[in-house]
Every structure is written in C-alpha cells, then in structure tokens.
Amino acid sequence: MLYREPEDGEPIRFENGKWIVPKRPIILYIEGDGIGPEITNAAIKVINTAVQKAYGSDREIRWMEVYAGEKGEKLTGNRFPEETQKMLLKYRVVLKGPLETPIGKGWRSVNVAIRMMLDLYANIRPVKYVPGIESPIKNPEAVDMIIFRENTDDLYRGIEYPFDSDQAKKIRKFLKEELGVELEEDTGIGIKVMSKFKTQRITRMAIKYAIEHGRRKITVMHKGNVLKYTEGAFREWAYETALKEFRDYVVTEEEVNTVYGGKVPENKIVLNDRVADNMFQQIITRPAEYDIILAPNLNGDYISDAAGALVGNIGMLGGANVGDSGGMFEAIHGTAPKYAGKNVANPTGIIKGGELMLRFMGWNEAADLIEKAVAEAIRQKKVTQDIARFMNVPALTTTEYTQTLVDIINSM
Numbered sequence: 001m002l003y004r005e006p007e008d009g010e011p012i013r014f015e016n017g018k019w020i021v022p023k024r025p026i027i028l029y030i031e032g033d034g035i036g037p038e039i040t041n042a043a044i045k046v047i048n049t050a051v052q053k054a055y056g057s058d059r060e061i062r063w064m065e066v067y068a069g070e071k072g073e074k075l076t077g078n079r080f081p082e083e084t085q086k087m088l089l090k091y092r093v094v095l096k097g098p099l100e101t102p103i104g105k106g107w108r109s110v111n112v113a114i115r116m117m118l119d120l121y122a123n124i125r126p127v128k129y130v131p132g133i134e135s136p137i138k139n140p141e142a143v144d145m146i147i148f149r150e151n152t153d154d155l156y157r158g159i160e161y162p163f164d165s166d167q168a169k170k171i172r173k174f175l176k177e178e179l180g181v182e183l184e185e186d187t188g189i190g191i192k193v194m195s196k197f198k199t200q201r202i203t204r205m206a207i208k209y210a211i212e213h214g215r216r217k218i219t220v221m222h223k224g225n226v227l228k229y230t231e232g233a234f235r236e237w238a239y240e241t242a243l244k245e246f247r248d249y250v251v252t253e254e255e256v257n258t259v260y261g262g263k264v265p266e267n268k269i270v271l272n273d274r275v276a277d278n279m280f281q282q283i284i285t286r287p288a289e290y291d292i293i294l295a296p297n298l299n300g301d302y303i304s305d306a307a308g309a310l311v312g313n314i315g316m317l318g319g320a321n322v323g324d325s326g327g328m329f330e331a332i333h334g335t336a337p338k339y340a341g342k343n344v345a346n347p348t349g350i351i352k353g354g355e356l357m358l359r360f361m362g363w364n365e366a367a368d369l370i371e372k373a374v375a376e377a378i379r380q381k382k383v384t385q386d387i388a389r390f391m392n393v394p395a396l397t398t399t400e401y402t403q404t405l406v407d408i409i410n411s412m
Helices: 036-058 069-076 082-091 110-118 166-179 196-213 231-245 253-258 276-285 297-310 348-361 364-379 385-391 398-411
Strands: 013-015 018-020 026-030 062-065 093-096 122-128 144-150 217-222 250-252 269-275 292-295 318-323 326-331
Touching: 026 036, 026 082, 036 093, 036 348, 036 364, 036 398, 082 093, 082 110, 093 110, 093 348, 110 318, 110 326, 122 196, 122 297, 122 348, 144 196, 144 297, 196 217, 196 231, 196 269, 196 292, 217 231, 217 276, 217 297, 231 250, 231 269, 250 253, 253 269, 269 276, 276 297, 292 297, 318 348, 326 348, 348 364, 364 398
Parallel strands: 026 062, 026 093, 093 326, 144 292, 217 269, 217 292, 250 269
Antiparallel strands: 013 018, 122 144, 122 318, 318 326
C-alpha cells in the first residue's frame, strides 16, 4: 500500500458548493518537480505557522503527501499513480508544486488530469501589487484584481484537426455541402465551443466570491462583437445568471448610469462587460477600474498573464483551480529545473496559493497573516534572489526567506 492516511483528521466535505471544513482537515500535497519540493515544503511551514498563530491548538491541518510527476514515476513507474488518483478523489483538496509535462510520453498533463478528475472548472488568479516590487507601470498600487477563468470549455477543449487529416476533409465537405461555407483545402479546423451550463456555474462562483469577500465590480471579458454565439453568448448568459439569481446583490453598469444618476447604490456589486482587445490596454492604463474579471478559457489565459506582468513578478502570484467539490492550489510558474536543489527559489507563489486555499476554507484570519507577512518581508527587503537583484540588496536563500515569514507571523 502506497499511502497511510492520517488517523486524527477528517476530509473536507462539500455541500451545495460550500466547503464544510473540520478543525483538523486532511489536505493532500504534491511536492512537484524541479524546485517543487523546496517551495512546497516552505509553503507548508508558513501555512502551519499562520494557522497556529491565528487559532492556537484549536485548528490544525493534517497534511498527507501523495506522489505525482518525477517522484511518482520513481516510486511506481507512473507519473500519476492510480493510488494517488484514489486519494485525490477521496480528499479533493491539494496543494500542488509545479509538475513538468514531458514531451512525447506519459500523461499529457497531470495538471489537466487533476482538473478534469475533480471538475475544477474555475481557474482563479488574484493579482495584487505588493509595494517594493519593481513594476513596468506608473501606478502599480492600483492593481488589485481577481481573474475567474472558465477552465473546461472554449478552444481548450482541444477539438481540432490538421488541414490534411480525413477529419478536416470531412468537416470542410460538410460545411460546403450542408451549410454553404467554403474553406480552402489547406485549412486546419479548430472548434470553439461555449456551454450555457458552464458559463452559468463560473458566473455563480464569481458572484458568490464577490459577495463573501466584499468585491465591488465584476467585468465580463469577451469578444462578442465578432464571436456572437460563443463569446457573445458567454456575455449574455453571465448577465442572465446574475440578474435572475443574484438580483438583490447586483446592479448593471447601464442601470448605474440611467437609473441611479451615475452613483452605485450602497452594497451593490456592479456588473459590466468589456470587449477583450480593449481590456488589454485598459488594465494597463486604468487598472483601478478592474476588480473581478470573468472570462472564457482563452481570454482568461491571456488576461491572467497580462495582469501578472503589471505587478512586476509573476513568481509572486498564486492560483487556484476550484470546482463545487474540490480545489487544487499552486504557484503559477513552472518547475525551473536549473535552480532545483540550490536553495535559491522564491516560494512566494505557492505560499500565495496556500493563502487562497485558506480563504476557500474560510480560515481568513490565517490567510490575512500570510498576506501581511509577505508584504512586510518585501518592505524590509528580505527577499530571494529574483527580487533582490532589482532592489540591490543581498539575497536570502529559500530557507532564510521562509524563516523570515515565519518570524514575522509569530511577531504579529
């Protein structure tokens, strides 16, 4: 048997999309490849410190390591062992270090496999400037947004065919003969799909998050002026869901201007939308106007990295893949194999992923401690080499930086 499960903890349960978190939840972790083991264990140390400081002995995470990636292959011959899959399906919450996807062999992507297995349909990425980090924009302190990217639909469904394949030839023939659409013979085919059900459920999650965390605006990002029945439909379905199911909480931007004289009613969330290409320049020139961004898969992928660039260091960002009954929390960077084992990697990304996990658990006091500790470490210029070189200060090692965060939390 590959795993021994903790005897003194309980799984997190999910009821109607709500997290039911016991005082001693069992949470899985995957160390990951490359720098993964170093940064994942650093994150666990910081998370444990924050939980202990916030709640004393009343709450404690019972961590359980499961194997995937290089470690899984080394121990079992499989990058995603069957027993790991069983544990993920049982416990449904995992803190995950970065995993390499080898070219041409094995699992297409363990990350994607976990998302599909647990139906983690929302990719959530908070992007907030931390003072002291060098940014390419004039007023980075205005950047405080969260992207909700639909994770399972759109072009990323992977329905595509090479131009010279039998499938592409059949589709071109069908389009010509049945629909009167003629394509060149050297045309590859990709199919963009957008589901009302999937749009509605991520809209619900974004609105619930806004309500629970005091966010004041949701902007639907789309290219509906051209792609009317996919991205245009995403926009329409988002408005429909918001106004039918959350009418007491939501007011549209049009209503603010036409009914309320340009002033947002108290305790209302403003819902608006922007065309995708316009969004890219607006988050640079007017970042303060964006709070929660709700986007289809492809747009969400693009805008997430663009927003990350605004804060100057994508390695500082954590992310989550969340569904109605599970979550995978991680850094958004890769495995950085050339830094593996050198004790120089910045663990902030996965620490911020852990902070987001704590917020979904409802353990906001511990999450707040982590957020404040990271900001204070940067204020003190106690940082790893990737940031230190821009500050012209000596770099801390991974372990020194981790201990700095621990010390700051304990002093709060």
